[in-house]
Amino acid sequence: xxxxxxxxxxxxxxxxxxxxxxxxxxxxxxxxxxxxxxxxxxxxxxxxxxxxxxxxxxxxxxxxxxxxxxxxxxxxxxxxxxxxxxxxxxxxxxxxxxxxxxxxxxxxxxxxxxxxxxxxxxxxxxxxxxxxxxxxxxxxxxxxxxxxxxxxxxxxxxxxxxxxxxxxxxxxxxxxxxxxxxxxxxxxxxxxxxxxxxxxxxxxxxxxxxxxxxxxxxxxxxxxxxxxxxxxxxxxxxxxxxxxxxxxxxxxxxxxxxxxxxxxxxxxxxxxxxxxxxxxxxxxxxxxxxxxxxxxxxxxxxxxxxxxxxxxxxxxx
Amino acid sequence: xxxxxxxxxxxxxxxxxxxxxxxxxxxxxxxxxxxxxxxxxxxxxxxxxxxxxxxxxxxxxxxxxxxxxxxxxxxxxxxxxxxxxxxxxxxxxxxxxxxxxxxxxxxxxxxxxxxxxxxxxxxxxxxxxxxxxxxxxxxxxxxxxxxxxxxxxxxxxxxxxxxxxxxxxxxxxxxxxxxxxxxxxxxxxxxxxxxxxxxxxxxxxxxxxxxxxxxxxxxxxxxxxxxxxxxxxxxxxxxxxxxxxxxxxxxxxxxxxxxxxxxxxxxxxxxxxxxxxxxxxxxxxxxxxxxxxxxxxxxxxxxxxxxxxxxxxxxxxxxxxxxxxxxxxxxxxxxxxxxxxxxxxxxxxxxxxxxxxxxxxxxxxxxxxxxxxxxxxxxxxxxxxxxxxxxxxxxxxxxxxxxxxxxxxxxxxxxxxxxxxxxxxxxxxxxxxxxxxxxxxxxxxxxxxxxxxxxxxxxxxxxxxxxxxxxxxxxxxxxxxxxxxxxxxxxxxxxxxxxxxxxxxxxxxxxxxxxxxxxxxxxxxxxxxxxxxxxxxxxxxxxxxxxxxxxxxxxxxxxxxxxxxxxxxxxxxxxxxxxxxxxxxxxxxxxxxxxxxxxxxxxxxxxxxxxxxxxxxxxxxxxxxxxxxxxxxxxxxxxxxxxxxxxxxxxxxxx
Numbered sequence: 001x002x003x004x005x006x007x008x009x010x011x012x013x014x015x016x017x018x019x020x021x022x023x024x025x026x027x028x029x030x031x032x033x034x035x036x037x038x039x040x041x042x043x044x045x046x047x048x049x050x051x052x053x054x055x056x057x058x059x060x061x062x063x064x065x066x067x068x069x070x071x072x073x074x075x076x077x078x079x080x081x082x083x084x085x086x087x088x089x090x091x092x093x094x095x096x097x098x099x100x101x102x103x104x105x106x107x108x109x110x111x112x113x114x115x116x117x118x119x120x121x122x123x124x125x126x127x128x129x130x131x132x133x134x135x136x137x138x139x140x141x142x143x144x145x146x147x148x149x150x151x152x153x154x155x156x157x158x159x160x161x162x163x164x165x166x167x168x169x170x171x172x173x174x175x176x177x178x179x180x181x182x183x184x185x186x187x188x189x190x191x192x193x194x195x196x197x198x199x200x201x202x203x204x205x206x207x208x209x210x211x212x213x214x215x216x217x218x219x220x221x222x223x224x225x226x227x228x229x230x231x232x233x234x235x236x237x238x239x240x241x242x243x244x245x246x247x248x249x250x251x252x253x254x255x256x257x258x259x260x261x262x263x264x265x266x267x268x269x270x271x272x273x274x275x276x277x278x279x280x281x282x283x284x285x286x287x288x289x290x291x292x293x294x295x296x297x298x299x300x301x302x303x304x305x306x307x308x309x310x311x312x313x314x315x316x317x
Numbered sequence: 318x319x320x321x322x323x324x325x326x327x328x329x330x331x332x333x334x335x336x337x338x339x340x341x342x343x344x345x346x347x348x349x350x351x352x353x354x355x356x357x358x359x360x361x362x363x364x365x366x367x368x369x370x371x372x373x374x375x376x377x378x379x380x381x382x383x384x385x386x387x388x389x390x391x392x393x394x395x396x397x398x399x400x401x402x403x404x405x406x407x408x409x410x411x412x413x414x415x416x417x418x419x420x421x422x423x424x425x426x427x428x429x430x431x432x433x434x435x436x437x438x439x440x441x442x443x444x445x446x447x448x449x450x451x452x453x454x455x456x457x458x459x460x461x462x463x464x465x466x467x468x469x470x471x472x473x474x475x476x477x478x479x480x481x482x483x484x485x486x487x488x489x490x491x492x493x494x495x496x497x498x499x500x501x502x503x504x505x506x507x508x509x510x511x512x513x514x515x516x517x518x519x520x521x522x523x524x525x526x527x528x529x530x531x532x533x534x535x536x537x538x539x540x541x542x543x544x545x546x547x548x549x550x551x552x553x554x555x556x557x558x559x560x561x562x563x564x565x566x567x568x569x570x571x572x573x574x575x576x577x578x579x580x581x582x583x584x585x586x587x588x589x590x591x592x593x594x595x596x597x598x599x600x601x602x603x604x605x606x607x608x609x610x611x612x613x614x615x616x617x618x619x620x621x622x623x624x625x626x627x628x629x630x631x632x633x634x635x636x637x638x639x640x641x642x643x644x645x646x647x648x649x650x651x652x653x654x655x656x657x658x659x660x661x662x663x664x665x666x667x668x669x670x671x672x673x674x675x676x677x678x679x680x681x682x683x684x685x686x687x688x689x690x691x692x693x694x695x696x697x698x699x700x701x702x703x704x705x706x707x708x709x710x711x712x713x714x715x716x717x718x719x720x721x722x723x724x725x726x727x728x729x730x731x732x733x734x735x736x737x738x739x740x741x742x743x744x745x746x747x748x749x750x751x752x753x754x755x756x757x758x759x760x761x762x763x764x765x766x767x768x769x770x771x772x773x774x775x776x777x778x779x780x781x782x783x784x785x786x787x788x789x790x791x792x793x794x795x796x797x798x799x800x801x802x803x804x805x806x807x808x809x810x811x812x813x814x815x816x817x818x819x820x821x822x823x824x825x826x827x828x829x830x831x832x833x834x835x836x837x838x839x840x841x842x843x844x845x846x847x848x849x850x851x852x853x854x855x856x857x858x859x860x861x862x863x864x865x866x867x868x869x870x871x872x873x874x875x876x877x878x879x880x881x882x883x884x885x886x887x888x889x890x891x892x893x894x895x896x897x898x899x900x901x902x903x904x905x906x907x908x909x910x911x912x913x914x915x916x917x918x919x920x921x922x923x924x925x926x927x928x929x930x931x932x933x934x935x936x937x938x939x940x941x942x943x944x945x946x947x948x949x950x951x952x953x954x955x956x957x958x959x960x961x962x963x964x965x966x967x968x969x970x971x972x
Contacts, residue, residue, distance in 0.1 A: 060410075060411075061410075061413065063411055063413045063414030063415050064413075073416050074416055074499055075499070108499075144835060144836070144838060145832065145833075145834060145835050145836070145837040145838065147406070147410060147541070147835070148406070148407045148410070149407060149410035150407050150408055150411045151411060152411050152414070152415045152495055152496065152498060153496050153498075154496065155407075155408050155411045155492070155495055155496060156408065156492055156496075157408040157488070157492060158405045158408070159405075160336075160403055161335075161336065173831070173838075174828070174831055174832070175832050175837045175838050175841070176832075178829050178831060178832020178833075178837070179831075179832040179837055181832065182832050182834070183406060183541060184407070185371075185403070185538070217825055217828050217829075218829075221825070280496070281497075289407050290407075
């Protein structure tokens with residue numbers, strides 16, 4: 001039996017009420033589309049503290065990366081970051097597809113350190129109703145549903161009827177996980193083992209019920225036992241990365257692919273990107289199953305606090 | 318170990334069942350008329366979510382048709398060999414970009430089809446030969462020389478087993494390439510059309526029992542493929558001829574393109590034939606549903622078999638379709654047995670229950686008193702209630718709230734009914750027939766008690782409306798709620814327990830709507846808002862237009878956006894669209910948009926298609942795209958608008 005690989009990345013994190021002081025003198029920063037208060041603040045701060053700022057966008061349908069609205073080849077992206085000492089990703093505005101493209105480029109450019117900044121929302125836009133027949137609904141207007149499409153580099157095929165494991169990192173909207181099951185259409189739970197990660201503690205006390213409650217029905221339908229649920233701090237990239245590694249150590253198997261669907265908070269999504277990047281090419285296969293949500297304008301309001309995370313991308317031991 | 322009743326009905330998605338569904342498949346009455354086994358060109362199977370597309374496809378494919386559980390294979394069974402394929406669209410959707418040309422991605426998709434279909438064709442040959450007696454009858458697999466396939470890839474090997482293994486390997490190499498585009502060369506791409514033709518020719522030449530065989534590929538969930546992949550498949554639909562034909566299954570309105578990669582498009586009739594599966598399943602659904610109920614029971618609880626009105630073997634036999642569906646005595650006995658197990662309380666019996674239940678009667682009395690007060694009458698509620706005349710008593714609040722009726726006249730009619738059993742309130746009068754359901758239901762809604770009208774097997778079939786998945790979910794919930802199971806006796810579930818379970822099932826199903834495709838959240842808002850509007854209308858005191866549960870588009874621009882939403886609502890069976898039955902105004906658009914009756918128990922609204930309201934396109938768009946506060950406003954405005962309009966004349970008069 002081969003030795004199970006272990007996690008190697010090292011994290012240095014901090015939180016603050018102001019834009020993190022660590023995010024100054026950045027050589028190159030990547031930002032995304034601004035749709036809400038925190039996005040505008042984050043991008044503005046980054047522009048004033050970085051030598052080069054690029055707007056990065058990944059088009060999942062065309063599997064195409066755009067830098068400053070211009071399609072860029074993979075090698076060009078590598079050259080863009082080559083020899084840069086400090087690379088910052090604005091996790092507030094940049095999505096999973098973009099983060100994976102940057103991580104793939106760091107590998108080619110032999111870069112071993114990457115930094116993230118993230119502005120935690122003060123409040124999400126909630127659609128509450130006064131109607132008695134849907135008084136239970138707790139829908140958050142975060143996204144439309146999108147087609148699940150993997151990303152080249154992290155795409156493995158699932159054979160109907162073949163054994164597999166699937167980790168879902170849950171967010172506020174049940175529509176995304178329902179859509180995931182609708183597209184996958186696998187309910188053979190003997191062969192297809194589902195695990196769930198819930199963001200607890202949540203960003204704010206009480207918000208954990210926003211990620212648990214919308215999913216109760218589907219957890220019940222899938223007959224999910226407590227053992228198949230893990231809890232992980234909603235605002236921690238490091239914790240989510242380690243939680244995925246813990247599960248991978250327990251359920252990773254050379255005979256079946258482990259699919260990962262980060263449908264939860266952005267820190268969880270970043271943790272998933274780092275995990276998928278580190279386990280890429282392992283005998284115990286990991287694969288991305290993801291819907292690349294389109295974020296709505298003004299999806300959140302205000303900023304609760306800032307997070308800074310430095311990740312040392314050390315090679316697997 | 319005995320299987321608990323709820324468990325028998327808990328597996329309600331075909332994806333949960335193995336690909337061999339030979340023993341589990343109840344032959345629907347329309348099966349033979351579909352002409353699938355005698356097809357000579359492509360078939361397109363369209364149907365809403367949960368109508369049984371996948372189950373049907375699996376039944377026609379090799380794992381079921383050549384199941385080891387099928388003891389005698391008919392002589393012509395090998396004429397049509399079904400190959401099932403459901404793509405992993407999460408994977409195939411990433412076939413683009415990556416600094417590769419469009420032609421490379423097309424070749425990669427072509428290669429995927431060659432590997433997938435090639436493996437499945439080989440598996441189908443193994444299915445034919447899955448028992449020693451079959452090997453003795455058919456066999457010759459070890460003698461096969463498939464070296465001709467090495468022209469496509471010299472590493473494929475010469476025999477059946479090596480080729481199957483190496484097709485899997487080649488498929489895996491494609492994955493490795495996809496994930497390392499800049500460092501790994503792509504595998505030798507195999508062109509599916511020529512490869513599969515060669516494979517089939519070799520098999521037919523060397524295995525005499527395949528001489529008359531046609532391989533029919535069924536591609537499930539076709540609509541989830543990329544557009545260019547759909548065009549590629551469309552070309553196969555157009556040009557497929559025996560011995561290799563391609564078919565697809567998709568949801569209603571699932572077509573995104575009918576183009577091929579060449580200059581031609583595909584056209585119905587000349588290139589393919591469409592089977593509208595839901596139109597088929599809705600025919601005789603009641604009997605089929607009852608048979609399915611008893612079939613599932615017989616499978617898991619054989620000790621109950623002698624008490625069941627069905628013979629499971631006959632339900633699995635195509636030859637017995639006529640015996641089942643053209644035999645009135647059989648039909649009656651099966652439906653009667655189902656109704657005995659899941660008895661119905663209709664509106665007339667419910668009226669009696671209302672009078673005997675303290676809370677429900679209290680609401681009736683209060684509603685009558687309120688109406689009398691509003692009308693300035695000095696009569697007492699007691700003058701309008703009689704335990705001997707429950708139907709007339711229950712509709713009193715509605716009549717008393719109507720402008721053209723006076724309390725005195727109604728009282729006179731009621732006295733006439735009590736004394737001589739005649740008049741406008743007679744139990745078979747239009748007043749009773751048209752108003753009783755709505756009036757009974759409205760009292761239940763006000764009480765917070767689950768409406769007992771949501772009970773009975775027949776009602777379940779109306780709520781499920783041809784959808785097998787929903788029917789089984791309803792039955793599963795009913796038996797889950799029913800705790801009083803007796804050994805060796807068929808269960809009889811009280812109507813109250815059914816009503817609660819059906820509501821729970823409906824709530825569970827509506828909560829899944831937000832996952833219905835791209836516009837899931839918008840469709841969820843649509844279902845919730847329409848249901849809330851109809852529920853408010855069901856609570857209307859006058860009940861002048863009871864049982865409103867669908868709408869027509871009255872005015873506004875039917876633009877691409879609204880068409881897209883309505884198509885999606887139909888695609889996911891949130892709405893059913895039918896030609897309008899009653900034209901109320903000259904400006905109406907000629908379609909009725911019916912909220913799926915599976916949601917009716919959740920809102921406690923009628924499951925029978927009765928009356929409609931008119932909505933403008935602006936209102937519908939506001940429901941779909943607006944803020945929650947906009948929807949709440951619409952519910953207040955449209956749902957409750959009649960509450961304060963006591964003295965407006967009734968649109969349709971008395972009835």
